[in-house]
Amino acid sequence: MAKKLMKGNEAIGEAAIVAGAQAYFCYPITPQTEVAEYLAKRMPEVGGVFVQAESELAASQMIFGAAAAGARAFTTSSSPGISLMGEAMSYIAAAELPAVFINIIRCGPGLGGILPSQGDYLQATKGGGHGDYRFLVLAPSTVQETVDLTIEAFRLADKYRNPVLLIGDGLIGQMMEPVDFEGRGAPPTLDTSAWATTGCVGREPHIVKTLFLDPNELERRNRKMRDKYEQMKREEVRFEAYLCDDAPELLVAAYGTTARVVRTAIDRLREDGVKVGMFRPISVFPFPDEPVRQLAFQPSVRSVLVVEMSMGQMLEDVERALQGRRPIHFYGRGGGNVPAPEELVRECRRLLGNGQGGRP
Amino acid sequence: MQREVTFAGFGGQGIMTAGKLLALAGMAEGKEVAWIPSYGPEMRGGTAYCTVVIADRLIGSPIVNDPENVFVFNRPSLDKFGPRVRPGGVLLINSSLIDVLSERKDIEQTCVPCNDIANALKNGRSINLVGLGAFVARTTMVSLETQRAVLHKEFGKKGKESVLQAATEVFEAGVRAVLEGQGAKTP
Numbered sequence: 001m002a003k004k005l006m007k008g009n010e011a012i013g014e015a016a017i018v019a020g021a022q023a024y025f026c027y028p029i030t031p032q033t034e035v036a037e038y039l040a041k042r043m044p045e046v047g048g049v050f051v052q053a054e055s056e057l058a059a060s061q062m063i064f065g066a067a068a069a070g071a072r073a074f075t076t077s078s079s080p081g082i083s084l085m086g087e088a089m090s091y092i093a094a095a096e097l098p099a100v101f102i103n104i105i106r107c108g109p110g111l112g113g114i115l116p117s118q119g120d121y122l123q124a125t126k127g128g129g130h131g132d133y134r135f136l137v138l139a140p141s142t143v144q145e146t147v148d149l150t151i152e153a154f155r156l157a158d159k160y161r162n163p164v165l166l167i168g169d170g171l172i173g174q175m176m177e178p179v180d181f182e183g184r185g186a187p188p189t190l191d192t193s194a195w196a197t198t199g200c201v202g203r204e205p206h207i208v209k210t211l212f213l214d215p216n217e218l219e220r221r222n223r224k225m226r227d228k229y230e231q232m233k234r235e236e237v238r239f240e241a242y243l244c245d246d247a248p249e250l251l252v253a254a255y256g257t258t259a260r261v262v263r264t265a266i267d268r269l270r271e272d273g274v275k276v277g278m279f280r281p282i283s284v285f286p287f288p289d290e291p292v293r294q295l296a297f298q299p300s301v302r303s304v305l306v307v308e309m310s311m312g313q314m315l316e317d318v319e320r321a322l323q324g325r326r327p328i329h330f331y332g333r334g335g336g337n338v339p340a341p342e343e344l345v346r347e348c349r350r351l352l353g354n355g356q357g358g359r360p
Numbered sequence: 361m362q363r364e365v366t367f368a369g370f371g372g373q374g375i376m377t378a379g380k381l382l383a384l385a386g387m388a389e390g391k392e393v394a395w396i397p398s399y400g401p402e403m404r405g406g407t408a409y410c411t412v413v414i415a416d417r418l419i420g421s422p423i424v425n426d427p428e429n430v431f432v433f434n435r436p437s438l439d440k441f442g443p444r445v446r447p448g449g450v451l452l453i454n455s456s457l458i459d460v461l462s463e464r465k466d467i468e469q470t471c472v473p474c475n476d477i478a479n480a481l482k483n484g485r486s487i488n489l490v491g492l493g494a495f496v497a498r499t500t501m502v503s504l505e506t507q508r509a510v511l512h513k514e515f516g517k518k519g520k521e522s523v524l525q526a527a528t529e530v531f532e533a534g535v536r537a538v539l540e541g542q543g544a545k546t547p
Contacts, residue, residue, distance in 0.1 A: 005384055005395070031399060115400060175422055176380065176395035178387050257422065264420030336400075338423045 003178040008143045008168060009076075011179050012102060013038035015150035016074060020186030021100075023049040023066040023073040025059040027081060030114040031170035032104035035076040056081040060088030067097035068208040070196030072154060074100035078170070079108050079120050082128070089163060090129030094210035096225070098157035098190065101135070102150070102166045104173040107309075107336040115336020116170035118256060121313035124167050125285040132222055134229045135165040136236060137285040139255045143177035148184070149282070155187035156236065160228050167284070169309065171257045171338060232286050239288040242266065244277035247300035250352055253279045253292065253318050254307040257338065262307055265344035275300075276348050284314065289321040296326050303327040305351060307344060310334065361416050363501050364424045367491070368409035368441050369433030369454070374488030379410035381492055385502040385510045386414035394419045407436060414501060429499050431491055433474065438462065450499055454491065470498055470538065477533045486530040493534025504535065 006014070013035050016024065024043055026036045036052065043050035049066070053059035059075050066073035077085060082103045092099050103124065107117035124137050136156055140146040146168055153164040192198075197206050212218040242263060244251065254262040259280040266276045279295050281288050296304050304326050306315045311332050319328055331347050333339045365382070369375045379395055386393040391414045398409040411427060413419050430445045431452040432438040438453065442462040445451050450468045453461065456475030472494040474487040489511075496507045511531060515524040 003387065005380070005387055005393070170399065171396070171422060174397055174399045176383060177419075178393060260419070261421040261423065263418075267420065340423060340425050341421045342425070 003180045005176050006143060006179050007034055007174065007176050008146050008172040009034035009104065009174070010038045011143050011147050012076060012150050012173075013042060014181065015147040015184075016100075016154070017042055017046055017048075018181055018184055018186065019151040019154040020072055020189070021048060021074055021154065022071045023051075023063075025051045025053050025062040025066070025073070025075050027053050027056045027059050027077065029056075029078045029081045031106055031116075031173050032076050032078050032102070034173070035102070035104075056084035057087070060085035063099050064088050064092050064095070064097070067092060067099045068095065068197050070190075070192030070198060072098070072190075074102070074154070076102040076104065078104050078106045079117070080106075080111055082120065082123070086129035088129070089135070090131050090133060091210050092163050093129070093133035093135065093225075094131065094221075095208050096161045097163070097208070098154075098161050099163045100150075100153045100157050100166070101163060102168070105167060105169045107334065113336045114170065116172075116257060116309060116338055117334070117336060118167075118169055118258065118309040118313065119311075119334070120167065121284065121308070121310060122316070124165055125287070125317070128165075133225060134232075134285055135163050136160065136232055137165045137167060137283065138238070139167050139282060139284050140172065141256050141259045141280065143172065143175065144179050145282075146172055147179050147181065151184055151187070158187060158190040160232065162225075162228060167256070169257050170336075229286075236283055237286050237288045237291065238282035239291050240278075240280040240282060241291070241295055242278040242280065243270065244279070244295050244298075246275065247298065248275045248277035249300055249302050250276045250305060250348055251279055251296050251301050251303075252276060252305045252307060252344075252348070253281075253314070255281050255284060255314065258307050258309055261339050261341055262344060264341040265348065268341060268345050269348055274348070274352065281314070284317070287317045287321065292318060292321050296322055301326065303329060303351060305329045305331060305348065307331045307339065309338065362413060362419070363415070363429075363499075364411060364413050364427040365429040365431065365495065365499070365501060366409055366411045366424070366427045366441055366444070367431050367433070368407065368437035370436075371405055371408045373408070373433050374486070375408045375433065376410050378488040378492045378495075379412045381507070381510055381514065382412050382496070382502065383414070384514070385496075385507045386412070388506050388510055389502055391416055392419050394422050396422045407440070409437065409441070429495070429501070431495055432458065433487065433491065434458065452491070452495060452498060454487070456487075470494070472534065472537050474534070477537060478530055481526075481529055481533060483526050483530050486527065489527055489530045490534035490537070493531040494538045495534075497535040497538040507531075
């Protein structure tokens with residue numbers, strides 16, 4: 001199949017279809033409403049379920065219900081809408097059900113604005129809902145990667161029986177790039193026969209619940225979930241290292257759209273012989289702790305610059321991973337402003353102390 | 361090698377579609393492409409613009425603040441985007457709706473009376489295709505042949521030959537306006 005020129009939001013919709021999603025529940029919010037528009041047409045064509053719910057609360061609880069019944073279910077929303085889904089996220093994680101959430105992040109806090117942001121990083125990686133749980137969180141930086149990680153999200157949700165969250169920013173949702181669906185298909189169907197609530201005629205009832213008043217029983221579940229998260233840390237770390245193997249002086253850490261801007265800035269700096277490399281996490285939970293340590297602790301690397309469309313969130317993961325062993329600087333934009341390559345070139349030069357170009 | 365253009369006008373002028381058709385032509389030539397819309401709070405009839413990037417390697421920053429080329433379809437767009445054209449780049453001006461040029465001396469300027477050309481062909485809504493023809497002829501960001509093939513594919517639906525014919529007519533008129541200097545004035 002030839003490549004198609006698609007908006008990120010539409011590509012998410014088609015990727016979910018390719019991944020065999022059976023049920024989509026949503027409530028419209030800019031900048032991701034095209035996903036719903038696309039799937040309103042496509043889900044019925046493939047015999048799937050499309051419901052525009054009365055609210056994000058309802059949509060997220062519908063996912064809980066559909067996942068409990070063994071369906072491959074998902075939703076998409078944007079920041080304020082994702083906050084409203086926090087309760088269901090916690091419940092779905094607690095019930096150990098597979099589900100996929102996609103957050104096309106807009107600037108905040110509050111209603112904020114509709115322009116791109118990465119201000120939901122901490123919500124995505126450290127919580128969202130209440131209680132002792134984790135989502136597996138993936139952060140694509142191109143439309144093609146958004147397609148591939150959307151399909152992968154459904155596979156991982158099944159593998160861990162745990163929700164997977166994909167975070168993109170508004171720009172990835174809105175822009176069009178060529179995408180290829182060639183060779184991509186649905187993950188194997190999950191065997192849900194031991195737990196799905198599919199009607200209990202002729203068998204013992206299956207009960208999906210999240211209330212456990214016996215502390216020992218609940219602690220056993222907590223430990224089991226902890227083991228899953230530890231397995232994710234061992235098996236699901238993904239990252240890209242860009243121009244890091246020729247003794248760079250500065251390592252820039254960025255993800256999503258911001259990583260693309262960093263890439264352009266690095267290309268320009270390299271034209272002048274300034275050696276800068278990039279570390280781009282693709283999984284942000286689990287965070288690539290060991291890879292960023294290996295890249296940053298190269299003897300040539302004098303310091304690390306974290307760039308985000310926020311006032312400093314992934315920064316905390318980089319600081320945690322590097323344990324104070326390299327100086328860490330931060331450059332952030334907010335309000336929906338996307339950093340320009342020129343300003344990142346300036347910042348890198350400033351940090352390396354060679355503002356006039358060339359090496360110091 | 362990376363080339364860029366920002367098309368800018370007001371909602372309803374077909375700005376987004378012109379950009380998409382150009383991006384499809386870039387794809388057809390086997391290039392990396394990105395189409396980035398203006399997306400922000402806009403009122404009906406407010407500004408609409410998109411940027412198309414065509415490159416022979418992975419496209420980094422989708423935001424281009426100093427595009428190589430800019431095509432402005434109305435006066436507010438000239439005021440907003442005229443100053444952003446990269447020095448040495450090309451500014452195309454829809455002279456049907458804009459009666460001035462940019463005061464800049466470090467760029468090239470080409471005027472195309474898109475509305476007049478489209479109206480003369482009784483196809484007043486297709487000023488975007490006039491503009492696209494003029495743009496491709498002026499900058500060869502993609503080849504004219506590729507762009508024609510894309511139009512054929514996008515508009516050549518079976519049973520709707522008249523749509524393709526009308527689209528081709530305005531597109532070619534835009535091409536001629538630049539190549540033959542018909543109605544085009546440069547400073």
